[in-house]
Amino acid sequence: MGYDKVESPFESKDFRMPTWEFPQLLRNQALIYLLADGIECTTIAAISVLLYMQTIWHDFTYDDTKAISTNSMLQIETPWIDVFKHDFWGVPIDFPGSHKSYRPLTVIVYKLIQLFQGSQNPSGFHFANIVLNALVCVLAHCMLDNGISGNIGSNILPAITSHLSTVRTSTSICMTPTVRYIRFASFVLLGSASMLSKETGITVFSVAIFVDILISVRSTHPLECLRYFFARSTFWTRLQAVLAALTCLVLVFVRLHIMDVLPKFQRHEVPAAFSTDHLTRVMTFNYYVALHARSLVAPIDLCHDWSHKTIPLITQPSDIRNGLTLFFYGTLVFIVTLACAPSKKIANCVSSKRPKDSSRCSLDQKSGDGRLISTIDVSEKKWQLIGIGWMILTFLPSSNLFFYVGFVIAERVLYLPSLGFSVLVGVLSKIASRKFGAKVVHVGVIGFLAIMTARTMSRIPVWKDDLALHRDAYKFHPQNEKTSTSLAILLHKEGVRHGAVRKDFFQEAEMILQSALDPTSSSCFTEFAYGNLLVDMGRIEEAEAIYLQGAKKADATVKYAQLLERLGLFYDSQNRVDEAKKWLFLAWEANKSVSSAYSLGLIFARKKEPDQALAWFQKALAVLPKSSKIHFNLGAANCQLGNYDECLHHLEKAIRYDPNNHDARKHFEVRVNYLPGIRERMALLLGSTRASFRKTDQVATRWKVSN
Numbered sequence: 001m002g003y004d005k006v007e008s009p010f011e012s013k014d015f016r017m018p019t020w021e022f023p024q025l026l027r028n029q030a031l032i033y034l035l036a037d038g039i040e041c042t043t044i045a046a047i048s049v050l051l052y053m054q055t056i057w058h059d060f061t062y063d064d065t066k067a068i069s070t071n072s073m074l075q076i077e078t079p080w081i082d083v084f085k086h087d088f089w090g091v092p093i094d095f096p097g098s099h100k101s102y103r104p105l106t107v108i109v110y111k112l113i114q115l116f117q118g119s120q121n122p123s124g125f126h127f128a129n130i131v132l133n134a135l136v137c138v139l140a141h142c143m144l145d146n147g148i149s150g151n152i153g154s155n156i157l158p159a160i161t162s163h164l165s166t167v168r169t170s171t172s173i174c175m176t177p178t179v180r181y182i183r184f185a186s187f188v189l190l191g192s193a194s195m196l197s198k199e200t201g202i203t204v205f206s207v208a209i210f211v212d213i214l215i216s217v218r219s220t221h222p223l224e225c226l227r228y229f230f231a232r233s234t235f236w237t238r239l240q241a242v243l244a245a246l247t248c249l250v251l252v253f254v255r256l257h258i259m260d261v262l263p264k265f266q267r268h269e270v271p272a273a274f275s276t277d278h279l280t281r282v283m284t285f286n287y288y289v290a291l292h293a294r295s296l297v298a299p300i301d302l303c304h305d306w307s308h309k310t311i312p313l314i315t316q317p318s319d320i321r322n323g324l325t326l327f328f329y330g331t332l333v334f335i336v337t338l339a340c341a342p343s344k345k346i347a348n349c350v351s352s353k354r355p356k357d358s359s360r361c362s363l364d365q366k367s368g369d370g371r372l373i374s375t376i377d378v379s380e381k382k383w384q385l386i387g388i389g390w391m392i393l394t395f396l397p398s399s400n401l402f403f404y405v406g407f408v409i410a411e412r413v414l415y416l417p418s419l420g421f422s423v424l425v426g427v428l429s430k431i432a433s434r435k436f437g438a439k440v441v442h443v444g445v446i447g448f449l450a451i452m453t454a455r456t457m458s459r460i461p462v463w464k465d466d467l468a469l470h471r472d473a474y475k476f477h478p479q480n481e482k483t484s485t486s487l488a489i490l491l492h493k494e495g496v497r498h499g500a501v502r503k504d505f506f507q508e509a510e511m512i513l514q515s516a517l518d519p520t521s522s523s524c525f526t527e528f529a530y531g532n533l534l535v536d537m538g539r540i541e542e543a544e545a546i547y548l549q550g551a552k553k554a555d556a557t558v559k560y561a562q563l564l565e566r567l568g569l570f571y572d573s574q575n576r577v578d579e580a581k582k583w584l585f586l587a588w589e590a591n592k593s594v595s596s597a598y599s600l601g602l603i604f605a606r607k608k609e610p611d612q613a614l615a616w617f618q619k620a621l622a623v624l625p626k627s628s629k630i631h632f633n634l635g636a637a638n639c640q641l642g643n644y645d646e647c648l649h650h651l652e653k654a655i656r657y658d659p660n661n662h663d664a665r666k667h668f669e670v671r672v673n674y675l676p677g678i679r680e681r682m683a684l685l686l687g688s689t690r691a692s693f694r695k696t697d698q699v700a701t702r703w704k705v706s707n
Helices: 019-057 064-069 080-085 104-117 122-147 177-195 199-215 222-232 235-259 278-297 322-340 375-398 411-436 438-463 466-476 481-502 504-516 525-536 540-551 558-573 577-591 594-606 610-623 628-640 644-657 662-674 678-686 690-706
Strands: 155-160 165-170 364-366 372-374
Touching: 019 122, 019 438, 064 122, 080 104, 104 122, 122 411, 177 199, 177 235, 199 222, 199 235, 199 375, 199 411, 222 235, 278 322, 278 375, 278 411, 322 375, 375 411, 411 438, 438 466, 466 481, 481 504, 481 525, 504 525, 525 540, 525 558, 540 558, 558 577, 558 594, 577 594, 594 610, 594 628, 610 628, 628 644, 628 662, 644 662
Parallel strands: none
Antiparallel strands: 155 165, 364 372
């Protein structure tokens, strides 16, 4: 395989340099460039770190608790290999209730942070985010500095998720085939790791192919690009594009195979998806895309959750909100048209004298049909397309246009597109500086950055804790049933924590829940929260009525199963056992939850029905095989049935998984002392040696003393 031919600026006939000065000049320039780049990168990283440093003292918010604090994959005793068998939330990936969010590398990073700091202190996780964000900013700067400010022959393509960055460099300098293979293999591995960190990371392959095609041709016209790429580009350029596409397809197949089935979403999560009118779906989903674009350019109205009725459906073409959609797509088409338009000669530097503005000049080239074009003009047009393509390709998986995702609007999915937006802002600023003057553009860019920085600083305190986050969301979007109910739940918890001293928390929570109740909503989340509040306020009959009202909705979500289970426990606390068993059984049928099976086992155990209790405890154990409480109750049920071997086995498991399970220790002590043959059975379990007998006596004695 041959090398790519490179046009060196030193090949100009007007350039003369003694051969003995050439190496020294390169060394001096290299040192200057390295020093300048180092200062720039350090400054950018420092600004990023200082801007977000105050988040280190923030608590876990929103989904952090579910992803970290209550995630079974982050428990110390959980084997690392189990991470690859569960989804992001710690639920088995093949479980029907799994969200199918497969991000094992992100969970591994969480485990490493927890292992490093020895706890789940939020500060360590926030610090890791700050460092990674600074790294992303530096990589983005390197790409813009090498591409927009210079020539597009040097390009850095990051595929960055919220926790992992992938960097691939495509330089125009000559390199050996071995180096090419190593670099491409690194790109594939890091791109795959990006997908395993967050699903949108797979878009790095489409962006890579798009950029490779664009930088390998001398035109921005779509037909000329494709014709030149397939007819005149190097064999390696075409090969790596094909390999990248095949790798992407393989990863998509693997990802779908892991999911087995696509996740199912409810009406309140993506309301437009359940509209029966095709025009309503088209207008609403495209409006969602326009709102994402507006949030990227002007992050004015922000919220951590846009589900339910936060954004009403667009049912009529005359709806004024369609104007934003048309403006967005019109602007997009306008920029793409300008970038794809035939290039005009804007500079001619082939001169015996050095031009005053050499940064705008470069050698002229000929396009495929013989037109004389300017390299710098093509460079800027290509970077316009790269910025737009980057934004579009990285956002498509989250757009709801090809398949439904579990949200309406999510600012977090704009992280990758924001890099393309930075590219577009950079190249458009450079073009504007020639028309309006560099000083005017510099003032505008600095003002824009200052506004964005101020907006970021104003949003950081909102994410201090859950209460502050949901108060902010309720302030701007009180029609959002989910955020309103979540705020009421937080106020309910604050009221329980403060007791009778702060009953105003209960009163505020009830006021919010009453306004959030919606009989037409498909979600039972509000009824679930309101019923719990009424129980703690001692209004039992009202709580029962609210629970039953929510049970009628049957929205087939995890929250619905929790409501059914809560209703069963409510009846159990009222000694209405038959009704309790009925609702707990329905809860088990709805979601196969461990807690519902465990609760049914406890009810049957209290009713002296060990056979039924044993069956339900075994169902719970099948879902959660390392639960000390379940093993203990299985031991007790087996003891009632006279299955002493099984009793001993489960008690031993209960103590192994939780040495502080005092009930299991006491029951084991009783059986060691009073049941016939237990010591011999324990000895057989430990190895049938005299040492085993001594170990059994020592363990029993130690437990007696500690109790």
